[in-house]
Amino acid sequence: IGAGCGKMGRFLLLDPGLRYIGMDVLEPAMRWCTTEFSRVYGDRARFVHLDVYSSLYNPQGRMKAETLTLPFEWQSADFVICGSLFTHLLEPEMRRYLAEIARILKPGGRLMASIHIDPPEGKRFSGDAVRIDMDPQLFIESNAGAGLGLRQHLGNIYGQEIYLFERLHGQSGSRWINCKSLRGRAYRNIAEALAVAKSRWISYPLSFMRAVTL
Numbered sequence: 001i002g003a004g005c006g007k008m009g010r011f012l013l014l015d016p017g018l019r020y021i022g023m024d025v026l027e028p029a030m031r032w033c034t035t036e037f038s039r040v041y042g043d044r045a046r047f048v049h050l051d052v053y054s055s056l057y058n059p060q061g062r063m064k065a066e067t068l069t070l071p072f073e074w075q076s077a078d079f080v081i082c083g084s085l086f087t088h089l090l091e092p093e094m095r096r097y098l099a100e101i102a103r104i105l106k107p108g109g110r111l112m113a114s115i116h117i118d119p120p121e122g123k124r125f126s127g128d129a130v131r132i133d134m135d136p137q138l139f140i141e142s143n144a145g146a147g148l149g150l151r152q153h154l155g156n157i158y159g160q161e162i163y164l165f166e167r168l169h170g171q172s173g174s175r176w177i178n179c180k181s182l183r184g185r186a187y188r189n190i191a192e193a194l195a196v197a198k199s200r201w202i203s204y205p206l207s208f209m210r211a212v213t214l
Helices: 027-044 091-104 136-146 184-198
Strands: 020-024 045-049 077-082 105-115 125-128 131-134 148-157 160-167
Touching: 020 027, 027 045, 077 091, 091 105, 091 136, 091 148, 105 131, 105 136, 105 148, 131 136, 136 148, 136 160
Parallel strands: 020 045, 077 105
Antiparallel strands: 105 160, 125 131, 148 160
């Protein structure tokens, strides 16, 4: 979610057995990705424009983020990546996205997400669409409330903290499902994508290379 120009998809799709769906509120980016990726990957790559209002990226958006429904079936996704998504969402919007991510993830599926963690002293959440900061414990609690349990804190890169969550079994989140939703090569492709991203401007942790082998 927040696929942009397909910065992650181009690496993940190196695995011929993997299907990738990218989403973004930037309609021109989704239109470009649809054209260019289909030439190389055919129907294994699909891009969806989320016409969600954003004062920065989609000021004419027709949907509200706090009432968003992602256009996917229940328990249909293995892995969701949100790089610099929650750094722009207000708290009600964040909680709605997390609920929707939990809905579409299979039990044992993973979410990798980044946040800024420098709210003013005495506040757990602050900012606007330009930049959101929050107490990391608030983010962890919000994920838990959606049924996503913290698996690992992956570290900091370029000022963003990266966390890996796992979709818990059942609504109570009482136990882990110990499964790998993606095959080994797909995990390695994610790590490679993160490594290349670090050398450019995309904020993701190389430490994720350790997490994907768990």
